[in-house]
Each structure stands twice: as C-alpha cells, then as structure tokens.
Amino acid sequence: DFGCFSYDPGFTITASCKSKITYIDGDRGILLYRGYPIEQLAENCDFIEVAYLLLQGELPNATQFRDFNLEISDRAIIHEALRKFFDGFHYDAHPMAMLVGVVGSLAAFYHKEMNVKDPQHRWICATRMIGKISTIAAASYRHSIGRPFVYPRMDLNYCENFLNMMFSRSSQTYIDQDHYIDPFLVKALNLLFILHADHEQNASTSTVRLAGSTGANPYACVAAGIAALWGPAHGGANEAVLNMLAQIGCAENVPKYIAKAKDVNDPFRLMGFGHRVYKNFDPRATIIRKTCHELLSKFQKNDPLFELALVLEEHALKDEYFIERKLYPNVDFYSGIIYKALNIPVDMFTVMFAIARTAGWVSHWLEMQEEQPGMPIGRPRQLYLGPQRRDFIPINQR
C-alpha cells in the first residue's frame, strides 16, 4: 500500500534474465565463472584464457588458447581513421568520455558486413572488441599526455601489450625494446583483469543486454555499457576511492570520515565499501587484498595514501554500523590502490575496469544472440506512484 492508494502491479517481480555465464552467492561470498571458482581462475589463468572461458563456456586447450591469443592480438590494431577521433578531444578530456566516444564509433566502421545472425560474424565482433578495447584505452591515455600512440605488438601478451602501449617511451615504431615491463606488475594486472571480467547482471552488463535485446550494433551496446560503468556507484568507485583517500588526507581524520559515512544526513559514503549483492566479503576483494599488500611491501610503496587505506579498512571492519549493514570492502577498494601502485593515473582506473569487463559484456551479448534468437526486447516494468486518472484543466482555470 503506497499510502494514497493500494497498488497491485499485476505481475510478480522475477529474475530479469537467464544466463549460464556467472554465478554469485552474495551471502556466502561465492563467485563462479562458468562453474569455476574465481579463486582458482585467479590463481592459475591468463586473462585471455578466462575471456575464452566466458565466451565459449569451456577453458581452452593449448591449441585453442594459442589461436585465440593470436586472434585477439591480431585484432588489437585500430583503423588509422579511428585514431583521428582523438584529435577532436581536448587534451584533458576524461579517458572514459573518450572511450565511450571512440568505442561507439566502431559501429561506424563495422556495420556494413555485420550479420549478427551469422555465428562467425558474432565471434569476430566479440574478439575484435576484446582486442581493440585495450588499444583504444591506452590511446586515450597517450592523447591526454600528448604522447604519440604506441601500436600493439604481436610478441607481447595482452597485459604486457597494454602496459607497453601505455608507458612505452617509444614513438610509433611497431617493435621497440626500450621499455622493460616488470613481470610482477604484469601478474598483478592479469589478476585485476580476471577479477573484473564479469559479474552477472550488474548495472553495466544489464545495460549491454538491454541495448543488445533491441538488435543494436554490438559496438554501440558496449559503448552503452561503458557509459553505465562510469558512475561512481559502479565502476567509477575505484577512482572515487582514491579521491576519497585524498580528501581524508591522513589517518587522524579517519574517525571523522567514518562518522560522516554513518550520518544519515550526510551524503558522504565510504567509496569501495558495500555491495548490492555481496552481504559478505566480496571474494574478489579477499583475493585482491593479498596482492595489494604484497605489491605495497615489494615496491616499498610508502605512499601515505596506502597507509591511510589500511587504517580506514581496519576502522571500518571493526565499526558496528558497517558490521550490522554487512558493508565490507569491495573489489574497488583495493583495485584503486593497486592501479596507483602500477602508476596508472587515477582518471584511468575506471578505464581499466572497462577493459576487463568488455570480456563479460561481449560474452553476455553473444549468449543473448545464440541462446535466445528472436529474443523479446527488454522492457523493465515499474511500480507507478504518480496521480490517479484525472481530467484536463484549461490554462485559464489553473
């Protein structure tokens, strides 16, 4: 009963969609990709291996993995005309804004021969998107610092390629050896990409599925997902965590900000804490926390921001308010710290999330096309809370 009148929506609220890709048990803190525990995948896999699993439903054998890796590397190069889009962006444009725009423009490059009813075409869409997202992401960063773009290389794996495209000091030569990539950093990035690859029907994946249900161009659907991910309540939280830590400033201020987060009249929330589904520890946060502490000790990152994050975590985990509401650190709390330790600029944090989640988005898009051909267009319903029927009043009588 909504006070003014009782309301029978006339329908039961059921699960928004069916999928075989990812399973989450929020109360028990369980996350499975195609039935495999995230802990085992994080420990043993390469990100591209996991991308194959999400797309195909099975882990690849050695030949399948080699061929898939080559296909992704081969598709990582972007059309020279696509690079011109960056010239239109001001140097300080937010990389997520550039990502939305340039990924959306892929729909202008790949639409003529696009036949989503053809499995081969669908597969090419998926591998092209996974290959190109990291190149476009790195190009967004290079544009923002006024450096020449770096081409992807066939002799590097996905994470090495991304770090090279981001940080290589080279010009635009295809092969350059002047940039050493620390294997520990590659391992940390590989882990982050695996943990962020998919997460059931989160806001951005639901956006991609809703757009995909209309039969829209798949690249345009991914651009819609990128836009949804950008919000600070969702994928933008990792950037918001670092901005929050900078706002808190020092460990002495932690109690004050914990009090602000608990104050119902204060809009301040602890970024990186809480989750729509996990009412227990986010399993990804458990995995990433260990790597975060390893990374900080290995690189002696005595950045006060890292110390502050650990003090904040300690205070929140002991506070009744957070314990009662089952507000634990989520994946974004620690990922921001690791990205900072990898020297990724803060405004690129959500871009990193988008690179990884592209594997999940295209897997869900593919699943929809394959499993539900002629699927009904998505059409969420609502609980109407507005006025009941009433007659028009002419303006001279209002």
Ligand code: SDX
């Ligand atoms: C991601 O869906 C996914 O799977 C997303 C994601 C993925 O992989 O795709 O996991 C990635 O988006 C992780 C979440 C990142 N966002 C943040 O870290 C932003 C900070 N978190 C909050 O905005 C919030 O926790 C949400 C949005 C994540 C979840 O909110 P819920 O489940 O809707 O919780 P709620 O709003 O119902 O809050 C319940 C209570 C409220 O207090 P009371 O009304 O009971 O007094 O908890 C409080 C809230 O005020 N609360 C917080 C809080 N989060 C909830 N109080 C302080 N700080 C917080 N972060």
